[in-house]
Amino acid sequence: MQNFTLNWFPGHMQKAKRLIIENLSLVDLVIELLDARIPVSSQNPLLNEIIGEKTRLIVLNKADLAANVENSLKIFRENNFPAVAVDSVKGSGIKQLISLAKALAAPKTNKFAKFGAKKPRSARVMIVGVPNVGKSSLINRLAGMNHTKIENKPGVTRAKQWIKISDGLDLLDMPGILYPKFDNPDVALKLSWIYAISDEIHDLEPTVCKLLEILAEKFPNGLIERYKIDNLHADGLEIINKIALKRGCIKKGGVIDTDKALKLILTDFRAGKLGKVFLD
Numbered sequence: 001m002q003n004f005t006l007n008w009f010p011g012h013m014q015k016a017k018r019l020i021i022e023n024l025s026l027v028d029l030v031i032e033l034l035d036a037r038i039p040v041s042s043q044n045p046l047l048n049e050i051i052g053e054k055t056r057l058i059v060l061n062k063a064d065l066a067a068n069v070e071n072s073l074k075i076f077r078e079n080n081f082p083a084v085a086v087d088s089v090k091g092s093g094i095k096q097l098i099s100l101a102k103a104l105a106a107p108k109t110n111k112f113a114k115f116g117a118k119k120p121r122s123a124r125v126m127i128v129g130v131p132n133v134g135k136s137s138l139i140n141r142l143a144g145m146n147h148t149k150i151e152n153k154p155g156v157t158r159a160k161q162w163i164k165i166s167d168g169l170d171l172l173d174m175p176g177i178l179y180p181k182f183d184n185p186d187v188a189l190k191l192s193w194i195y196a197i198s199d200e201i202h203d204l205e206p207t208v209c210k211l212l213e214i215l216a217e218k219f220p221n222g223l224i225e226r227y228k229i230d231n232l233h234a235d236g237l238e239i240i241n242k243i244a245l246k247r248g249c250i251k252k253g254g255v256i257d258t259d260k261a262l263k264l265i266l267t268d269f270r271a272g273k274l275g276k277v278f279l280d
C-alpha cells in the first residue's frame with residue numbers, strides 16, 4: 001500500500017479544530033455531512049471527541065451518486081443517529097433535512113422559552129465535514145430556500161453570519177472543516193477517490209488501479225457503459241490501458257499517456273459518470 005505524505009502542519013489542524021469547537025458552542029445542532037458513497041470513511045472520529053452533548057444530524061450528501069443509500073440510512077438510524085440523504089446540487093431531500101433539523105433542535109430552543117421568552121428562539125445549526133463532501137453546496141442550497149436573509153446575532157465575540165433558512169432555523173454560514181484522517185491507508189484511499197484528499201499528495205496510479213478493480217468487481221456497468229470496454233476481469237493497470245486506448249490517451253509515438261488516463265478516470269468518477277457506487 002502506498003504512503004500518503006502529510007503536507008500540512010499540525011498547527012493548521014489545531015486551528016481548524018479550535019474553530020470548530022468555538023463554533024460548536026454557538027449551535028444547538030450539528031449537521032455531520034458525509035459522502036453517501038463512503039458514509040463511514042468520510043466520518044472523522046475527531047468529531048466524536050469534540051461534539052460533547054450536542055445533538056447531531058447525519059446528512060448523506062451526493063445521494064444521487066450513491067448506491068445502497070436506504071441501507072446506509074437504516075444502519076445509522078439503528079445506531080440512534082438520526083440521518084437523512086440529500087443531493088445538495090439538485091435539492092432532493094432538503095425539505096426533509098430542514099424538518100428533521102427543526103425537530104431535533106426543538107427541545108433546546110423550547111427550553112429557552114421556559115425561561116420567560118414568549119417564543120422559542122430560532123434553532124442554530126452548523127455544518128461540519130471533511131473537504132469536498134459538499135458543505136458549501138449545502139449551505140448555498142439551504143440559503144436559497146429563504147432568499148438568503150443574512151442577519152448578525154449580537155452577543156458573539158467575532159461577527160458570525162447566520163442565514164435564516166426556515167422559520168425558526170438559522171444556519172452558520174461557515175462550515176467546520178474536519179481534516180481527513182490518514183492513519184488507516186484503506187480510508188485514505190477512499191478519501192482520495194472522492195477528492196477529500198488532494199491528488200498532490202499520493203500516487204494516482206495505485207489509487208486509480210484499486211478504484212477500477214473494485215468498480216469492475218462490484219459496479220461494472222458504469223465502466224462498460226462509459227468506456228465501451230469489455231473483459232473487466234483484468235488488473236487495474238490493464239483496465240487503465242483499455243480506457244486510455246478507447247479515449248485516445250496516446251502520446252507521440254503511440255505510447256499510452258497513463259497520466260492523462262488517470263486524470264480522466266478520476267474526473268469521470270468524481271462527477272458520477274461511472275454510475276452509482278457504494279465503496280465502504
Ligand SMILES: Nc1nc2c(ncn2[C@@H]2O[C@H](COP(=O)(O)OP(=O)(O)O)[C@@H](O)[C@H]2O)c(=O)[nH]1
Nearest residue numbers: 061062086087088089131132133134135136137
Ligand atoms: N452530484 C453531486 N455533486 C455534489 C453534491 N454536493 C456537492 N457536489 C459537488 O461536489 C463538489 C464539492 O462541493 P463543495 O460544496 O465545494 O464541497 P466542500 O469542500 O465540502 O465545501 C462540487 O463540485 C459540487 O458541485 C451532490 O449532492 N451531488
Ligand SMILES: [Mg+2]
Nearest residue numbers: 132135136137
Ligand atoms: Mg467549501
